[in-house]
Amino acid sequence: MKKNQIVPNLQIRLYKSMILTRKFEEKIVALSQEPDRMPGMQILANGQEAVATGIVSALKPEDVIISNHRSHGHLLARGTDLNSLMAEIMVKDKGVNGGKAGTLHLSVPDVNVLMTSTVVGAGPPLAIGAAFAQQYKRAKGITVVFFGDGAAAEGSVHEAMNLAGVWKLPLLFVCENNCWAGAQRLEEHCATQHIFQRAKGYDMPGQNVDGNDVEAVYNLAVELVEYCRSGKGPALMEALTYRMRGHGEQDRQHYVDLRELAIWKAKCPIRRYRQKLLNDGVLNQAQIKTIDQDAETRVSAAVAFGDESPYPGPETALTDVFVQPPSA
Amino acid sequence: MSQKTFGQALNEALTISMETDENVFIAGEGVGVSIHQDSNMATYDLLKKFGPRRVKDTPVSEAAIAGLAVGASCMGLRPVVEIMFFPFITLASDMLVNHAGKLRYMSGGKSSFPLTVRVKAGVGFGAGSQHSHNLESWIAHSPGLKIVWPSTPEDAKGLLLTAIFDPDPVIVVEDMMLYRMLGEVQTGDIRTPLGKARMVSPGSDCTIVAYGVALYTVMKALNPLSEQGISCEVIDLRSLVPLDKACILDSVRKTGRLVVVHEANRFCGFGAELAAMVAEEAFEALKGPVKRVGAPQIPVPTAPTHEKIFKPGPEDVVLAVRETMKK
Ligand SMILES: Cc1ncc(C[n+]2csc(CCOP(=O)(O)OP(=O)(O)O)c2C)c(N)n1
Numbered sequence: 001m002k003k004n005q006i007v008p009n010l011q012i013r014l015y016k017s018m019i020l021t022r023k024f025e026e027k028i029v030a031l032s033q034e035p036d037r038m039p040g041m042q043i044l045a046n047g048q049e050a051v052a053t054g055i056v057s058a059l060k061p062e063d064v065i066i067s068n069h070r071s072h073g074h075l076l077a078r079g080t081d082l083n084s085l086m087a088e089i090m091v092k093d094k095g096v097n098g099g100k101a102g103t104l105h106l107s108v109p110d111v112n113v114l115m116t117s118t119v120v121g122a123g124p125p126l127a128i129g130a131a132f133a134q135q136y137k138r139a140k141g142i143t144v145v146f147f148g149d150g151a152a153a154e155g156s157v158h159e160a161m162n163l164a165g166v167w168k169l170p171l172l173f174v175c176e177n178n179c180w181a182g183a184q185r186l187e188e189h190c191a192t193q194h195i196f197q198r199a200k201g202y203d204m205p206g207q208n209v210d211g212n213d214v215e216a217v218y219n220l221a222v223e224l225v226e227y228c229r230s231g232k233g234p235a236l237m238e239a240l241t242y243r244m245r246g247h248g249e250q251d252r253q254h255y256v257d258l259r260e261l262a263i264w265k266a267k268c269p270i271r272r273y274r275q276k277l278l279n280d281g282v283l284n285q286a287q288i289k290t291i292d293q294d295a296e297t298r299v300s301a302a303v304a305f306g307d308e309s310p311y312p313g314p315e316t317a318l319t320d321v322f323v324q325p326p327s328a
Numbered sequence: 329m330s331q332k333t334f335g336q337a338l339n340e341a342l343t344i345s346m347e348t349d350e351n352v353f354i355a356g357e358g359v360g361v362s363i364h365q366d367s368n369m370a371t372y373d374l375l376k377k378f379g380p381r382r383v384k385d386t387p388v389s390e391a392a393i394a395g396l397a398v399g400a401s402c403m404g405l406r407p408v409v410e411i412m413f414f415p416f417i418t419l420a421s422d423m424l425v426n427h428a429g430k431l432r433y434m435s436g437g438k439s440s441f442p443l444t445v446r447v448k449a450g451v452g453f454g455a456g457s458q459h460s461h462n463l464e465s466w467i468a469h470s471p472g473l474k475i476v477w478p479s480t481p482e483d484a485k486g487l488l489l490t491a492i493f494d495p496d497p498v499i500v501v502e503d504m505m506l507y508r509m510l511g512e513v514q515t516g517d518i519r520t521p522l523g524k525a526r527m528v529s530p531g532s533d534c535t536i537v538a539y540g541v542a543l544y545t546v547m548k549a550l551n552p553l554s555e556q557g558i559s560c561e562v563i564d565l566r567s568l569v570p571l572d573k574a575c576i577l578d579s580v581r582k583t584g585r586l587v588v589v590h591e592a593n594r595f596c597g598f599g600a601e602l603a604a605m606v607a608e609e610a611f612e613a614l615k616g617p618v619k620r621v622g623a624p625q626i627p628v629p630t631a632p633t634h635e636k637i638f639k640p641g642p643e644d645v646v647l648a649v650r651e652t653m654k655k
């Protein structure tokens with residue numbers, strides 16, 4: 001029997017985290033439609049908020065996260081400063097990475113989001129290194145790495161799982177299975193429909209969960225995080241969810257079955273959770289409205305912060321390649 | 329002749345090759361069903377035309393995609409595989425560098441690998457360094473691999489067709505910034521020979537060599553240069569391996585000067601090879617130092633302001649030409 005870890009205060013926190021991510025990304029959608037407001041490719045996690053929120057909320061501050069191209073939810077759930085995050089996504093000087101990351105390469109070591117890689121499948125081997133360092137230093141933290149169902153096809157992911165299994169690293173592999181890798185459906189690109197079952201081959205526990213049920217995600221994450229922290233080794237968690245918008249903001253989803261999309265939209269993790277909290281009397285309509293408005297206000301303030309910042313100036317273009325630059 | 333975009337020309341080359349030879353198949357991430365529904369994409373509609381036996385969407389598995397090409401080509405097929413963006417060639421590089429490029433040699437000439445890898449390149453779409461990184465000199469440095477880089481719709485078609493029917497592994501670099509560029513393209517099966525540069529415009533004072541989209545940066549520099557009384561001879565390299573040495577050397581012997589322009593990092597970039605070649609083989613003809621125009625030694629930045637610093641502009645070309653003219 002799985003323990004239920006959910007208490008009302010936590011429920012409100014989970015809801016706030018998800019709605020903040022949703023509002024934050026909805027703003028990115030709106031700005032992407034204006035010319036030159038959002039340079040680069042915007043890759044959003046609309047519909048997947050419960051995975052990021054559920055898992056990240058189960059972590060301790062000393063735990064380390066490695067993220068991928070769909071990273072906004074992971075970062076926000078971790079409490080990344082909204083202003084500097086939005087400014088970075090706008091590729092501005094006051095962004096958290098000084099305008100050198102943009103939306104795809106965000107890293108916020110201050111909150112232990114160690115790095116993100118947009119090279120699909122690169123996260124797991126990087127996570128091996130982070131988890132090894134934790135094991136080596138006898139630190140208390142664990143590492144969590146997020147990767148997609150598509151990434152599960154990269155050899156690097158298999159190498160990382162095997163090594164983590166051999167060395168019993170404190171590493172939680174989280175596969176966010178959103179049923180798509182670009183325009184390729186899960187059944188077209190993945191030989192098994194249950195990525196968590198691969199855990200067996202690497203001698204680690206593997207479990208799956210309804211990724212649109214934030215409490216279920218949280219409960220399973222708590223269990224597996226505890227397992228990893230106990231020193232027994234790595235674990236694999238698969239959260240089944242759905243990419244409700246296109247792969248990126250340029251993607252018009254011409255290849256998506258609209259009925260399927262509608263079914264998943266009806267399972268929207270946020271709408272679903274809001275309803276549950278209302279039904280259970282945890283929050284009332286007015287309280288929900290306040291929370292939603294507060295999220296919107298914070299997001300608008302973040303955009304204003306980004307708008308005020310200039311793009312990074314020429315003086316920083318050549319810096320940060322090395323700690324100790326070779327003399328010319 | 330007809331007007332085609334660069335992307336449509338590539339698409340036509342793929343279509344013709346598949347109609348011509350049953351052994352041609354294509355594979356890659358989204359080559360069948362793509363998130364882009366755009367007739368300027370090279371593989372647009374091919375799945376509809378040729379079916380899933382010959383147009384294979386793959387998982388996100390670059391090593392397997394490249395390995396598929398190596399193994400299938402050794403069996404007599406003509407694979408045309410796509411690596412989505414140039415930096416991801418690093419994930420395919422064991423199969424390409426250690427296998428496609430070496431196995432024929434190590435077989436004592438018994439095996440051959442008639443494969444084509446199409447890869448998208450481009451700086452300036454704001455995606456940053458993990459999507460943009462021109463690695464042509466890595467490939468050129470690896471024995472056994474050919475690499476071509478068209479800059480016009482006509483050459484896109486002609487070079488891709490030649491690559492597909494070439495008996496060796498060829499990497500075809502497609503500049504994303506050119507996909508929508510229009511140009512005259514000959515109809516039917518046309519072949520642009522590998523290793524033949526294109527004389528774009530003759531001139532007498534300075535030779536400028538470029539390839540891909542960098543060629544258009546050079547073209548924008550020609551007016552200001554001619555206003556300053558400098559006549560430049562522009563060569564579109566088209567093919568890095570094999571390299572048209574004669575074309576470059578002949579031109580430098582005439583003008584006495586060489587400027588090389590590319591969007592890759594200047595340090596250890598392909599321009600260094602051309603500079604060395606000219607120093608070794610046409611030293612006596614040089615009237616000024618060889619100049620290289622390329623990117624500073626940083627990853628491709630994300631911010632528009634930084635991208636501008638990274639990407640060589642016409643003013644950089646003008647400066648380089650003036651500098652070599654001064655000496
Ligand atoms: C090595 C590599 N190959 C291809 C790509 C292009 N690409 C970006 S995201 C993506 C799909 C990844 O699918 P998945 O891992 O399921 O993540 P999702 O986008 O669904 O969140 C692809 C093919 C890439 N970024 N890196």
Ligand SMILES: [Mg+2]
Binds near residue numbers: 150176177178179181
């Ligand atoms: Mg996916």
